[in-house]
Amino acid sequence: MLSEFQETLLQSVKAYQSTQLVKNKYENVLQHLDSGIMLFDSDGVLTFVNVQMARLLEIPRHSLIGCNLLQLLRHPHLSRFKKKKILRLYRETIFYRKKNHELVDEYGRYWLTTVTYGDQMDGDFLLSVKDVSDFKLIEQTAYQNDKLAMLGKISAAIAHEIRNPLTAIRGFIQLLRPHLIQLGRDEYARIILTEIDRANDIIYEFLNSSKPTAPQKTVMSITSLLKEVVLLTESEALMKGCEIHLKEADTVMNVSIDVKQIKQVLLNMIKNAMDAIEEVEGDHAGVIDIHVKPEGRYVNVTIRDNGNGMDKALLARLFDPFFTTKEKGTGLGLSVSYRIIKNHRGHIHVDSVKGAGTVFVIALPLVI
Incomplete structure (x- = not known):
């Protein structure tokens, strides 16, 4: 009788250990997902948060477990920006029954947020957040x-x-x-x-x-082309109260380009930089820095100015055809530049801060 009881007890212990192993295994998987995950129970208490979610909130995991929503919003390490986003998420989920949300964080990254609740969750609320910036x-x-x-x-x-x-x-x-x-x-x-x-x-x-024509490519040094462009623009720059500084690379970097088209892109970028510097009020010493740097199979041409800069709303429409903030602009310059660089199998990246200036990076394939 005792041995049967011991055997039953032993089987129960083994089953419990097996269940715990499975639970730990799945919990370990959830902890290391690239998506952020939070689980609130039916009482609104946070019972689980994975590593990625804690990293997104910029709060240690151990200080999150056991918090309710109000305590989370009052957390001393939670930024004001994230508090606003969480409140918006809460309102749209509770009042409008919205389950999928798209958010943009303070760094300009896009996040798809999904809230799962109902009978399948036994009263719990599952919040998952995935970075969809690449998509x-x-x-x-x-x-x-x-x-x-x-x-x-x-x-x-x-x-x-x-x-x-x-x-x-x-x-x-x-x-x-x-x-x-x-x-x-x-x-x-x-x-x-x-x-x-x-x-x-x-x-x-x-x-x-x-509608730019197909590029008629020739191989040339990118530095030589930049010197020519600076020579064409420096007198106009001086008239507008700014200086152009070209920092040459130590090595020769050749690119296969349509010289006329790429020159058009560079002239357009530098002219835009001059216009942005002109917009700054007061006695402002304008500077346009141009430098080239190899980056893997590409050469990056960086054009940086200390002009007026742009906000995120303007940045989002920067390459739209016919979109312009200039009184006499056509809105075609940057959209055409975008297509020309794409036709050369390159890409353009732009970063700007209102009141601090703008940085354009043009990447073109190197001839190796």
Whole structure:
């Protein structure tokens, strides 16, 4: 009888140990997921938080376990920015029954937050947070490419529709020219023909700008091109009260590029930097720093200014076609630059702080 009891007890202990091993195994998996996880019980008490979530909140795990939502919001280590996000999450979940939320943190990263509750959770609330910044970047890139493709189609249609009547007008003016000469008004015909030709040139430039042609590549030193660009812009920069500093690399870095197109991109970036410096009020010594640096299979061209800078809302629309904050701007410069760099299998990264300046980094493949 005793041995049966001991055997039953032993089996119970083994089953408990086995259950604990499985529990510890799954808990260990949850702890090391790349998604942040929090679990609140039916009383609203935090019973589990994994390493990633504690890292996101920037609070030690041991000080979170056992907290309710109010205590979490009052935690001395929780930043004001995160408190606002948690309150927004709470309101949208409780009052609007929203289960999926997209948040942007103070570092500009995108997070997909999912709240799971109901019968399947036995009254508990599971909060999971996943970094979707890379997916968001892919989505934004695809959206940008779609807009640029649409811009090219619109530009081609506009150019075609305007060119046709201009061609007709030019033809009739040439027919009328002998009569104008007889009346002593040949100057009128010359002016009209000149202005029509100028309109055609503007249309041609617009069409080429909005839809860059395939690059005609030649191999050259990126430093040589930058020296040429600085030479072209430094006099205008001095007139606008700023200096351009070019820091050359120790090694020769060759790139395979369409020189005309990449020069257009660099000139556009430097002109934008000059405009941003002009926006700063008061006696401000403007500086534009340009330096080149190899980064793996790419060469990075960094253009940094101490101008007015941009906020996050403006940064998000920076490469949109026709979007501009300038009174006489077309909004095509940066969208065209974006496409040119993409056509060269490179990429552009921009970072800016309002009132502190802007940094553009253009990455182009190296010729090895």
